[in-house]
Amino acid sequence: MISQSFDIAGELRVRRLGYGTGMLTGLGYWGPRLEPEEAVTVLRRAVERGVTLIDTADNYGPDIAEELVAQALHPYPDDLVVATKGGVVRTGPNLWHIDGRPERLRVMCEASLRRLKTETIDLYQLHRIDPDVPLADQLGTLAELRAEGKIRHIGLDTVTAQELERALEITPISSVQNRFNLLDRESTPVLEMCQERGLAFLPWFPLGNGALARSDLPEVARRHGATPAQVALAWLLHRSPVILPTPGTGSLAHLEENLNAAAIELTPDDLVALDL
Template structure:
């Protein structure tokens, strides 16, 4: 399956593009010349990415502005996902803020930067432990009723938190850390499969930590296919579950081409069995 319908309505190609590396998670301000970032975004769409994942604190604000600069007016079938609820006040300084007034203000600011009246998927970037979950999700549900959000997603949750959230409002997606070497979120993935929710794995390439030492299962599979280890790691996600929608990020056109080529890589049962123990 090469596509997935988020909430049964928004059909996207399963291999998308994430904007975190355009600005850098730890950077404050521009990481790349804006024209380079624009070129990468446009090429991602040319290569078939129909899901663009961003957040208001990437930059902060800059990633959303770059998305609009590169892609607005948005083509039919392009799905934009952004996030709110984590505020940056300096390099590597992050604050969770799920207060209703703050969430509303952050969402409306994202709409302005993205130049849209409605964002397709708005994700609560982190659950604020100081604010009742019902208040946080209730605010997003209100924004959805007002037509400012099409669907609601969650980022970095436990199975219990996801189950609770689904009793409060309709949830379309989850974004947890998950990759070939880090599978701690398997229980969340299983719940997403059972409920038909999209699972957007962040750090799908382990934030550059995936290695393929000679003789490792990843290296062996890559060699069999004439592929790179990163391509095999992305292909593994696409084969692992039909609800997985990896959105690898990069600021390099060459790396982008490498990532997008992974969509055509077909792993065998033998490959998948060999990779099953890679995390160990």
């Protein structure tokens, strides 16, 4: 059987299948998607179903996703890990501007603390490395915030293996969040590095549309009485014990479907078929 849990940084135990909040915001991650009461219901149901890892970001909305997390779940259960991200500024739908200046990272982190109504963020991820700011300055700021007790652990989003290696030379890193799914495996070297070093790997776009179009995916799904999306999530859970998928949805029905994927045990033949 596959492991259902993982210890981030060796101390934050989470169920591997979590929940991402991006789909609680509108098109282009801008504005609200649902009425606040609907979003709160989805978040609370995720936790009721045993989710212990919520992944969000300050720029989802912007601000909206973090505010909804606090509205739905604060005061947070002792076993709930809330991860957020900073380092990107939004000016409109699908408009993203990287800003890794130390003073801006500090302002972003402290604003997330206020919105999430917490004194410490369990996992704070640098949403993108700013090419115009020395990496040591960006990670040095996050390390300072960690020393101040405002961050428990530091993560990275969208990095190469070389960038991860450089980051690890500067400060301890607990997680990486890269795009990865059945058809998009470009980040395999980063995943392998995370597995070697015991770092959590949070795949974004875990249900990429291309993956669901595979001709062999529906057949595997039929054998398990599952949906293709469930098999795509099950494949991630089988692919590596450090993978922590956090699929997002604003639908209670889709939430239940996604979380039920954790019960699917793929066979060796299934895995061979899906890896062709």
